[in-house]
Amino acid sequence: MRFAPEYGVFAAAADGSPESQAALAALCPAGDGIAVVEADEAPTPPGLAVVERGVIWQMLAETLAPGDAPGFAVAPLTDADGPEMLALATLTKPGPFFERTHRLGDFIGVKVDGRLAAMAGERMRAPGFTEVSGVCTHPDHRGRGYAAALTRIVAANILARGETPFMHVFPSNAGAISVYQALGFRLRREMKLAVFSRPG
Numbered sequence: 001m002r003f004a005p006e007y008g009v010f011a012a013a014a015d016g017s018p019e020s021q022a023a024l025a026a027l028c029p030a031g032d033g034i035a036v037v038e039a040d041e042a043p044t045p046p047g048l049a050v051v052e053r054g055v056i057w058q059m060l061a062e063t064l065a066p067g068d069a070p071g072f073a074v075a076p077l078t079d080a081d082g083p084e085m086l087a088l089a090t091l092t093k094p095g096p097f098f099e100r101t102h103r104l105g106d107f108i109g110v111k112v113d114g115r116l117a118a119m120a121g122e123r124m125r126a127p128g129f130t131e132v133s134g135v136c137t138h139p140d141h142r143g144r145g146y147a148a149a150l151t152r153i154v155a156a157n158i159l160a161r162g163e164t165p166f167m168h169v170f171p172s173n174a175g176a177i178s179v180y181q182a183l184g185f186r187l188r189r190e191m192k193l194a195v196f197s198r199p200g
Contacts, residue, residue, distance in 0.1 A: 002027045002034055006100045009035045009195075010124070013045070021045045031200030035096065037168065041192045048196040056193045057177070059185040060129075060166040061155055067183070070149035077107040077119060084116040085109075085134070092136040095168070107134065108153060110146050118146035120154045130158045132167040135176075148179050155183065 002011030002024075011034040013024040025045035028034045033051060036042045044050055077085060082102055089097035105122025118141060123133035132154050137146050155165040167185065169176050 004100075005032065006098050007104060008098060008101055008123070009033060009096045011036060012038075013042075016043055018046075025198075028196065028198045030198050033195060033197035035193065035195045037191050037193050039189070039191060042194045044194075045196060048198050051195040051197050052193070053195075054193045055171060056168050056191050057171050058166060058168055058188045058191050059177075059180055060164055060188050061159075061183065061185040062164060064152060064155055064159065064184040065182065067152055070145070070153075072110055072144075072146070072149075074108050074110060074150065074153060077102065077109045077116075077121070079103070081107075081109065081116060085119060088116055088119060088136055088138060089134060092138065094134055094136040097134055101134065105130065105133075106154070106157065108150055110141075110150065112141060117141040118150060120147070120150035122154065122158070128162075129164050129166055130161075132158070132165050135167075147176075148183060151180065152183055155185075 003009065011024060011027055013020040021043060025047050028048055037056060085102050085107065086097065086099060101123065102121065107119055107121030109119035110117045118137040120135040121133060122130050124131040132151060135147050135151055158165040166188065167180065169180065
């Protein structure tokens, strides 16, 4: 299975059997790519080439550390904000973000002078868990606590539904990890990221 390309690049196979790997490869047409995040290193599906392999941290928060309400306005984001959300994610690269990624869950943001300065929202879901994703701040507005406040709100909303918020972050992103740990997130485990493509 995989997300439709306009929503995301992630895909998964049922298992490592040749049949499942062939089915996964069939979801990646010529010129396209898919990303797989698993506990163990994923095999290369037949006919696909490895673009990247790496380690990514999976963090979760069963509770949040106490914190103050933000001293700035936070607004829900809608389809009308989609182009600005995509532009901000393209600029700041918080992770894969596509034309309709914002439709996978609730997103919130901070606007300054009518323009989107920061955002955070929800992406992948599993029973009892929802991923916090798309956390990013425009370079002109960093250092104001936007990312931490938005992450806290998104995670608190997930917890209020009786679910556990989780997220993925590269181990090299020490600044983001520090923010997430201060909010109450902890490392659950290291995961293996693999990006594959089919030559066009």
